[in-house]
Amino acid sequence: MSDLQNISLSSSQLSVGYKNGKEKTIIVENVNLSLKKGTFTTMVGINGSGKSTLLRTLAGLQNPMFGEVLLQNLPIETLDPEKKAKQLSVVLTGQYISKNLTVLELVALGRQPYTNWLGKLSEKDKVHILNAIAATELEAFKNTACHALSDGQFQRALIARALAQNTEVILLDEPTTHLDLHHKASIFSLLKTIAHEQQKIILSTSHDIELVLEISDEMLVINNGKATQDTPKNLIESGVFEHLFPANIIGFNKENQRFFIR
Numbered sequence: 001m002s003d004l005q006n007i008s009l010s011s012s013q014l015s016v017g018y019k020n021g022k023e024k025t026i027i028v029e030n031v032n033l034s035l036k037k038g039t040f041t042t043m044v045g046i047n048g049s050g051k052s053t054l055l056r057t058l059a060g061l062q063n064p065m066f067g068e069v070l071l072q073n074l075p076i077e078t079l080d081p082e083k084k085a086k087q088l089s090v091v092l093t094g095q096y097i098s099k100n101l102t103v104l105e106l107v108a109l110g111r112q113p114y115t116n117w118l119g120k121l122s123e124k125d126k127v128h129i130l131n132a133i134a135a136t137e138l139e140a141f142k143n144t145a146c147h148a149l150s151d152g153q154f155q156r157a158l159i160a161r162a163l164a165q166n167t168e169v170i171l172l173d174e175p176t177t178h179l180d181l182h183h184k185a186s187i188f189s190l191l192k193t194i195a196h197e198q199q200k201i202i203l204s205t206s207h208d209i210e211l212v213l214e215i216s217d218e219m220l221v222i223n224n225g226k227a228t229q230d231t232p233k234n235l236i237e238s239g240v241f242e243h244l245f246p247a248n249i250i251g252f253n254k255e256n257q258r259f260f261i262r
């Protein structure tokens with residue numbers, strides 16, 4: 001398979017931002033990225049650098065200020081919602097979800113794009129739901145209400161819902177907020193395993209740069225309105241992390257891949 005066929009989500013001269021009346025504000029400009037199958041990519045950048053805005057634009061949830069997002073080589077806004085929901089799923093923090101649902105019920109929502117208008121689950125839907133619950137190691141919590149889950153278990157349930165949706169692309173906005181180091185690492189390892197084993201394209205934003213440097217196949221670094229995509233190794237060598245934070249306050253040690261306070 002050629003590299004081009006292997007790319008399912010890409011952007012061309014993409015600028016993202018927001019509109020206030022007629023006034024456009026661009027936060028990240030000229031993003032030319034390509035996310036490949038079987039690859040776990042993370043997006044990092046300082047607070048307010050535009051990670052969520054870029055992720056939402058890549059998901060087709062908000063319009064580009066300029067340029068375009070292509071899903072399977074088609075402009076994302078031209079896909080009908082039902083078709084798009086079978087190709088791309090999004091896990092957003094702060095999205096309203098009734099926590100009275102059980103894990104099973106929440107994960108079953110991932111099958112909505114496939115069920116008939118009565119919402120009746122087929123045997124195939126049930127297989128996808130149970131597989132997603134198994135992949136996220138939530139079998140023991142299948143019948144537990146979401147309000148009784150820990151933050152880490154609930155994040156896993158949201159990931160399971162996206163897995164049940166059975167899309168090639170999964171985009172996640174800060175899926176490890178409020179989790180401790182062990183649970184952060186376990187969520188990122190899980191996402192990487194899923195990307196590799198199920199040949200999915202997974203992109204997740206994160207504030208844990210040191211951790212995702214160790215785990216990601218590729219990274220997207222947002223800095224001063226520009227996005228750079230490469231492997232962690234190449235990005236470290238390029239010196240991009242030395243300039244991410246004010247250099248007089250925070251430095252980056254290339255040897256041990258750690259930030260330090262001056």
Ligand SMILES: Nc1ncnc2c1ncn2[C@@H]1O[C@H](COP(=O)(O)OP(=O)(O)OP(=O)(O)O)[C@@H](O)[C@H]1O
Nearest residue numbers: 017018019027045046047048049050051052053054
């Ligand atoms: N609709 C909007 N109206 C006004 N400002 C906006 C809007 N959307 C985004 N912004 C601003 O754009 C900038 C980027 O926001 P965004 O949430 O994308 O950054 P982020 O990198 O995800 O931040 P964080 O790491 O803090 O979550 C911020 O300064 C934010 O206040």
